[in-house]
Amino acid sequence: MxxxxxxxxxxxxxxxxxxxxxxxxxxxxxxxxxxxxxxxxxxxxxxxxxxxxxxxxxxxxxxxxxxxxxxxxxxxxxxxxxxxxxxxxxxxxxxxxxxxxxxxxxxxxxxxxxxxxxxxxxxxxxxxxxxxxxxxxxxxxxxxxxxxxxxxxxxxxxxxxxxxxxxxxxxxxxxxxxxGQAALRSGAAIDERPYRKRPKLIAKAAAGASAADRLKAATESAAGGGRLLVDPAPDEAAREIIAHLRELGVLRR
The missing domain is CATH 3.40.50.620 (HUPs)
Known part of the structure; x- marks a missing residue:
């Protein structure tokens, strides 16, 4: 080869x-x-x-x-x-x-x-x-x-x-x-603009939702996956890690 x-x-x-x-x-x-x-x-x-x-x-x-x-x-x-x-x-x-x-x-x-x-x-x-x-x-x-x-x-x-x-x-x-071959680099212009914070998209609220529902969807934070364990036992922590990896598809079930 x-x-x-x-x-x-x-x-x-x-x-x-x-x-x-x-x-x-x-x-x-x-x-x-x-x-x-x-x-x-x-x-x-x-x-x-x-x-x-x-x-x-x-x-x-x-x-x-x-x-x-x-x-x-x-x-x-x-x-x-x-x-x-x-x-x-x-x-x-x-x-x-x-x-x-x-x-x-x-x-x-x-x-x-x-x-x-x-x-x-x-x-x-x-x-x-x-x-x-x-x-x-x-x-x-x-x-x-x-x-x-x-x-x-x-x-x-x-x-x-x-x-x-x-x-x-x-x-x-x-x-x-x-x-080598002489070939000048393409002179494509690069547009540089200052960073501007983008508005948050309201994806969870339906089109006909109330103002309160739209406000809640715009302000609430998405909940993370998995469980929060505080000072768990080693065996319990290992089981949770294995379960999380299986949910991600890294380990086979």
């Missing part, structure tokens, strides 16, 4: 120094769970120093598309992926410390005409040109889907942690440099 991991030039959240995005290093580890894939990292930007450390964390080869700072990386990535034709394209949810919109994987999938699966925490081969993807859902739930390859998959931070850094592997890794 031919797998490509998209790498972005991130910034460390504490030191501010250039480094690979953590979730993209987790994507490299997920790629290794597919057996022995033909694995390549792909980065578009003016320099590759920020992503070079990925060679020491399970990435044997890095393809660097050299572009100017003001260029949009999407055009170069689409051209490179259309030429190499990988079976699976892995990406993080969003960049780390730069243009963190998180839209690039979706724009890439649309340009290539590929399906996209979001928030993967595990990937398993399914045979016959398909993979099983386990998605992370709200409140800790998980969903298993099967997608036909080729496809784009974004990785969730709840995926297994990245492989440990190995200096020898970083020395063995290779960086291939290519000229």
């Amino acid at each position: 031919k797998v490509t991991v998209l790498l972005s030039a991130g910034l460390h959240p504490v030191s501010g120094r250039p480094c690979p995005a953590a979730v993209e290093l987790q994507a490299i580890r997920l790629a290794h769970t597919l057996g022995t894939p033909e694995l390549t990292g792909l980065h578009a930007g003016p320099a590759a120093d920020a992503v070079r450390d990925a060679l020491g964390q399970g990435l044997p080869r890095l393809l660097w598309l050299e572009t100017a700072v003001e260029d949009d990386p999407l055009a170069g990535l689409v051209a490179a992926l259309a030429t190499d034709r990988p079976d699976l394209i892995l990406a993080g949810r969003q960049a780390q410390g730069a243009d963190d919109s998180g839209l690039l994987p979706y724009a890439l999938a649309k340009a290539l005409g590929l399906p996209i699966i979001a928030d993967a925490v595990a990937i398993e081969p399914a045979g016959e040109g398909a993979v099983h993807v386990v998605q992370a859902l709200p409140r800790g739930a998980r969903r298993r889907v099967t997608v036909r390859l080729p496809a784009v998959v974004t990785v969730h931070p709840a995926a297994p942690t990245a492989l440990p850094f190995a200096f020898a592997a970083a020395r063995r890794g290779t960086v291939e440099r290519r000229a």
